Every structure is written in structure tokens, then in C-alpha cells.
Amino acid sequence: MAEEELQLEDGSKKKKLFIIIIAVVVLLVGGGAAYYFLMGSDEAVSEEMTEQGADNDSDESLTSTTVKTGTALYVAMPRPFVFNVPGSTRDRIVEIKAQLMIRGSDNEEKAKMHVPLIEGALLRIFSTANADDLATEAGKLAIRESALKEVQIALSEITGQKVVEEVLFTGFVMQ
Structure with missing residues (x-):
């Protein structure tokens, strides 16, 4: 055992x-x-x-920046953009809060100095929007890209540079 x-x-x-x-x-x-x-x-x-x-x-597109060095800084637009957009069934009201991503403190100063010009460029693009397009993610992306191109064109005419690297929507409400 x-x-x-x-x-x-x-x-x-x-x-x-x-x-x-x-x-x-x-x-x-x-x-x-x-x-x-x-x-x-x-x-x-x-x-x-x-x-x-x-x-x-x-x-050599407008969306690429000339210099991708430096710290990313964000310049907030002072007030949200509120506008009417036509839709297939009814008109809608849209509110967009936007910020601009830029690189370097010198570009930050240029962007802050030209805020009214930037607001005007953004309003031109937003006024061409359609409610049906803005309801989709692809439509929001398309309007952001159009806004970036328009802002870069407007700023390059004044400063000679593409100051803004990205237009960001920090708030997007459609009623």
C-alpha cells in the first residue's frame, strides 16, 4: 500500500x-x-x-501645406456659423462651430489677424450647401474639403502662403 x-x-x-x-x-x-x-x-x-x-x-494640390513642421495649433472661429440650407422636403437651419489647424506661431498670428476674411470664405462655401448632402458623412467631408480650399485660396492671395492646414468642425447641428 x-x-x-x-x-x-x-x-x-x-x-x-x-x-x-x-x-x-x-x-x-x-x-x-x-x-x-x-x-x-x-x-x-x-x-x-x-x-x-x-x-x-x-x-501640388491646395490641400497640401507648404511646410509640415512645427507644432499644430488651433485657432477657433469666434462665433458659430448659423445659416439656412434648402432641402428636398423642407429648409433646415445649420450651426457649425469651426476651428483651424495651423502650424507655427507665425501662422497662428496670420490666421488670427485675418479672421474676418476666413469667416467670409467659410460663409461663401456654407451658403452653397444642401441639407440632403449635409445629412451624410460624405457631404460633411466634402464641405470641409471645399472650405479648406477656399480658406487657403483667400489667405494665399493676402499672405502668399497657405496658412491653414485643416478646417475642423467642432460642432455640427442641423435642425
């Missing part, structure tokens, strides 16, 4: 040791995979951004 108990204890010790070894291997493999995905994804994102930057440099 004593020999049987001893064999059972030896067998259970071997099983426990085997289970512990498997658990350690699984943890090491899982940790290695997590490290690879977390640390490897940063390199992939930075490479992708570098490739996109190279692609944007080859395009």
Missing part, C-alpha cells in the same frame, strides 16, 4: 510540473506576441506616415 501511495504522489508531481511548464511557455509566447504587436505597430504607423508624406509632397 505504501508503494502505491508513493507512485500516486510521484505521478501527480510530474503532472503539476508539466502543467507549470506549459503555463510558463504560454505566458512567454503571449508576452512576446504582445510585445511584437505593440512595438511593431508603432514602426509600421511611422513608416506609413512617412510614405504618405512623400506621396503628399509629390501632389
Whole structure:
């Protein structure tokens, strides 16, 4: 009887040791995979951004900025834009709060100095909008891109530079 108990204890010790070894291997493999995905994804994102930057440099479109260096700063428009837009069933009222993303403090000063010009350019674009288009995400994106182009054109006529890098809608309400 004593020999049987001893064999059972030896067998259970071997099983426990085997289970512990498997658990350690699984943890090491899982940790290695997590490290690879977390640390490897940063390199992939930075490479992708570098490739996109190279692609944007080859395009001579108005939406690409002349210089993409410097800290991103945001200039808020002092008041929201409230306007009427025609729709297929009825007219709607739209309120858009906008901010401009610019790079560098010198561009920030230029944008703040020309806020009335920027507001006028944005109102020109917003007045051409349609309620049916603004109800969709694609329509909102299209009006943002049109607004960016119009603001860049207006500012480049005055300052000789594309001061604004992005027009951002921080509030969008349509009733």
C-alpha cells in the first residue's frame, strides 16, 4: 500500500510540473506576441506616415501645406456659423462651430489677424450647401474639403502662403 501511495504522489508531481511548464511557455509566447504587436505597430504607423508624406509632397494640390513642421495649433472661429440650407422636403437651419489647424506661431498670428476674411470664405462655401448632402458623412467631408480650399485660396492671395492646414468642425447641428 505504501508503494502505491508513493507512485500516486510521484505521478501527480510530474503532472503539476508539466502543467507549470506549459503555463510558463504560454505566458512567454503571449508576452512576446504582445510585445511584437505593440512595438511593431508603432514602426509600421511611422513608416506609413512617412510614405504618405512623400506621396503628399509629390501632389501640388491646395490641400497640401507648404511646410509640415512645427507644432499644430488651433485657432477657433469666434462665433458659430448659423445659416439656412434648402432641402428636398423642407429648409433646415445649420450651426457649425469651426476651428483651424495651423502650424507655427507665425501662422497662428496670420490666421488670427485675418479672421474676418476666413469667416467670409467659410460663409461663401456654407451658403452653397444642401441639407440632403449635409445629412451624410460624405457631404460633411466634402464641405470641409471645399472650405479648406477656399480658406487657403483667400489667405494665399493676402499672405502668399497657405496658412491653414485643416478646417475642423467642432460642432455640427442641423435642425
